């Protein structure tokens with residue numbers, strides 16, 4: 001029986017994606033492990049590998065198609081011994097209508113079979129195709145309580161959800177049979193996914209964002225205003241560009257930002273850094289930023305009221321610091337996360353940061369590596385920026401902006417002296433972090449950076 | 458398809474390799490295992506299994522020596538070392554044959570020989586197999602999983618000579634029972650041999666450089682074990698180091714430094730059990746561009762080496778050096794390759810560790826100190842064997858079960874046990890951790906009476922001030 005190749009869910013939260021590129025064409029033989037296509041989600045492009053062997057009988061979704069729903073059939077695979085031509089005619093059940101046009105050569109009749117079905121995955125579809133294929137597909141989400149059904153969740157997940165006010169019916173489980181486990185709840189808390197996230201206005205129809213408070217739509221390239229401007233090239237918005245636009249617009253609009261600035265002297269820190277990096281057998285090269293990351297994590301641990309997220313029902317105080325570090329990449333930026341940053345040593349932080357940034361630039365981060373995070377750090381010091389303010393990455397409560405380290409005149413004991421100084425700017429969400437709390441954090445941070453030996457303890 | 462082309466080649470047929478190969482075949486991959494010496498690897502042939510056979514002999518022997526405590530009259534208890542070793546070898550042999558059968562049943566091809574990545578751009582997924590310096594065959598595959606395991610670490614000055622200085626290999630097949638023995642290193646392997654030889658009558662001294670024995674265990678368990686061993690008559694030196702080894706014709710003298718003082722210890726044999734190094738040599742890692750750190754292959758959470766199509770699992774990738782870690786890593790690796798849904802990386806915090814000395818030691822999760830270091834506010838429960846009916850009936854009143862919970866969430870962070878049969882009990886807590894139970898479910902679980910497992914219940918109750926039998 002022909003096998004339907006379904007749109008994969010490349011992360012627990014993915015509901016749709018762009019079929020960026022096909023690596024195979026109709027008639028190609030594939031075996032398991034071969035790359036079939038590249039799928040673009042909101043932040044990353046990932047390779048989609050074949051699970052089964054066979055011949056590509058038909059490609060159902062053309063490359064470049066956006067908004068392809070998870071579990072929608074994207075191709076038909078003829079198994080060994082099957083006639084690909086016959087297989088191509090197989091009825092496509094399950095899956096939803098492609099939102100974008102099919103290749104023109106597709107026969108209208110077939111187009112309809114695809115289009116007629118509603119956009120919901122047929123639970124049995126995968127296992128219908130071939131018993132073993134069931135293992136290759138993501139299990140459908142467990143039944144939800146909207147109709148009074150049981151939510152599968154581990155006792156620990158329930159306990160944490162109850163304590164943190166997380167609605168389990170809105171959390172997707174990654175455990176066996178879609179069971180919600182601790183990690184899922186913590187992930188939901190970190191991304192604000194499980195509750196009306198502060199930035200996301202509850203909308204009537206459950207449609208994404210826009211619903212309740214109409215936000216001024218961004219200008220269209222057809223707008224007459226552009227006719228008056230010089231000629232331009234249209235660079236289509238990538239998934240990442242759209243995500244940046246959406247989240248930061250929401251954040252700037254919904255989150256009452258306020259900013260605090262402090263200058264820190266880093267001469268002692270730089271001396272210590274030199275000493276550490278020159279140690280015999282040092283297999284690390286710690287940067288000033290690594291120190292600041294570690295100090296920020298420790299300061300957050302000491303002032304836990306700054307490691308928080310605001311939600312409708314409660315302020316969530318996180319049990320550990322997961323530090324998101326802004327990395328500029330081709331076409332945008334991404335924030336890989338150093339998990340449990342406060343309990344990691346400088347060398348570990350340095351290595352992880354390098355490794356994550358490297359893979360971020362290659363577009364090879366996995367969603368769990370850049371989603372979540374309880375606090376962010378952005379550093380533009382390498383461009384010589386003295387100080388700047390960043391927009392908070394919701395649902396996080398704060399972001400630290402790090403400027404360039406430069407020699408500046410300072411007054412010490414009534415006399416003029418020279419010190420290497422960095423200006424740190426903090427932006428916090430005033431709904432959950434008050435001025436004095438933010439200031440206490442900055443004071444702690446300054447102390448840690450200026451007396452960096454404390455970072456070693 | 459030519460015969461020498463596979464979907465998956467597994468290099469090394471230890472518990473990591475053969476289990477991965479079977480799972481691979483189950484997933485429909487055409488699979489082959491290359492094994493240089495013995496199916497079942499160290500675990501079946503020179504590790505887990507033969508040591509447990511020896512320790513079982515020691516246990517029965519010890520019980521017989523204490524027969525009078527049970528109202529039995531046994532006289533002239535002694536042993537025949539050759540038969541003790543023979544039993545251990547035949548247990549290993551039987552299981553190794555079993556592995557061959559399982560592989561065959563699952564249609565996994567077994568190639569006898571030493572496998573090596575052929576290297577180069579095209580050669581990365583090519584495995585050249587040699588036997589006795591002669592080429593056997595070249596195999597190619599889409600995925601090559603390296604599972605070549607590890608061997609004993611050699612310490613300068615304590616190099617194994619097979620006569621006076623033993624590694625675990627020689628220690629497993631003694632020809633004569635040494636009258637006295639020095640064991641250097643008090644990890645699981647060192648302590649198991651110390652316990653075996655001591656029970657069989659040798660005078661044993663354990664030398665450990667750290668401040669406690671079984672250094673990966675909770676310090677409270679280490680201290681309990683030390684006291685118990687010393688009561689049995691074992692000598693234990695901690696914070697101690699062998700500075701020099703003088704070899705005589707039939708014995709060795711170790712110069713041991715401890716607390717700034719040196720002492721000389723004379724013994725018939727010395728067992729070096731100071732750790733494990735990965736078998737990273739001669740398997741073509743450099744040519745293929747696979748990264749090696751110290752003596753281990755560097756992999757990500759799904760055992761990928763970074764070189765497409767090349768994976769590494771088990772002892773080869775570093776600690777914990779445990780057969781069940783190797784197996785799980787392998788299964789996760791191959792399921793990830795196959796695209797099985799819901800594959801998650803192995804959570805090392807959920808891997809139990811067992812030491813089969815007398816008394817036995819078993820644990821899973823964080824120690825008390827680790828939990829505190831991670832910032833947990835904790836609740837700790839303890840229950841002693843002396844309060845358990847079954848333990849008393851068995852004549853095993855010595856032991857402790859300790860549980861550590863997160864105060865806020867009720868998560869079972871760690872469990873640590875010492876005493877009779879705890880290696881069989883620990884999986885109860887492992888399941889609890891995997892299912893993410895809180896103290897509530899553990900309290901509501903009905904444990905059968907009378908069993909040692911009731912102590913696991915009591916240790917949970919104790920953490921919450923509800924202990925009954927203490």
Ligand SMILES: Cc1cc2nc3c(=O)[nH]c(=O)nc-3n(C[C@H](O)[C@H](O)[C@H](O)COP(=O)(O)OP(=O)(O)OC[C@H]3O[C@@H](n4cnc5c(N)ncnc54)[C@H](O)[C@@H]3O)c2cc1C
Nearest residue numbers: 469471473493498499500504505572606771772778779780
């Ligand atoms: C004395 C002792 C007691 C132990 N007790 C326990 C215990 O109680 N519980 C526990 O969990 N663990 C125990 N271990 C550890 C356990 O044995 C290992 O963790 C386990 O064997 C690792 O499995 P593996 O498959 O990674 O490697 P191994 O078991 O080492 O298998 C590797 C295999 O690969 C083969 N090989 C190597 N290179 C090549 C090549 N290039 N080509 C072909 N074949 C090759 C070897 O011949 C070997 O058979 C013990 C170890 C020792 C030494």
